């Protein structure tokens with residue numbers, strides 16, 4: 368009789384342990400600072416994989432400089448680290464000090480991230496405070512735009528398009544149906560605030576979109592927009 372294959376604990380246990388630690392910290396922070404955290408659990412692998420599409424599908428041999436805004440407990444940072452080549456660099460930016468400390472620990476201890484530790488820098492700050500003297504080929508944003516007001520969203524997109532190189536890509540995500548749910552359950556003021564901030568997002572999407580996708584295999588299900596800054600003439 369053929370033996371049933373039992374998944375090897377030695378392969379799966381560390382990954383599961385990391386995921387449980389990530390989720391535990393994320394849930395605690397979401398409870399304390401929901402406006403800034405913007406989700407109840409970290410992004411799952413399907414969302415992290417789709418968000419990093421332009422890193423994984425890159426063409427040519429030029430090294431890339433990458434900005435991740437709102438890295439949280441690092442589900443997207445780990446995929447970035449797994450696809451870094453020699454010469455690439457990634458700035459992982461996170462405003463919450465607990466998450467930033469956790470990310471620094473991951474850079475030292477997580478097998479995927481520690482392999483490229485000298486190419487990763489964790490910054491504990493608001494992304495718009497990083498400074499405009501930097502330039503990036505790729506920006507991956509997990510910021511909870513739906514929780515911000517229209518002026519904050521405009522400031523964030525202005526910043527991204529200032530530091531993005533011509534021809535570079537911005538990929539960012541949000542959650543499906545938040546506006547529709549808020550229309551039913553949220554106070555009118557909050558619904559209107561989100562409607563106004565989503566119009567700002569739409570302005571940028573209408574100008575620069577090169578692709579949109581839905582990721583249903585995430586909690587909650589998400590959309591991703593990919594934008595490209597035009598090349599200089």
Ligand SMILES: C[S@@+](CC[C@H](N)C(=O)[O-])C[C@H]1O[C@@H](n2cnc3c(N)ncnc32)[C@H](O)[C@@H]1O
Pocket residue numbers: 403404405406408409410436437438439440441442443460461462463466492493494495509510511
């Ligand atoms: C929806 S969570 C995403 C976390 C992680 N990228 C993921 O996919 O699980 C948003 C993250 O953005 C961080 N954040 C919110 N506003 C920020 C800002 N202005 N600058 C940098 N990080 C910010 C929050 O602390 C939180 O960790």
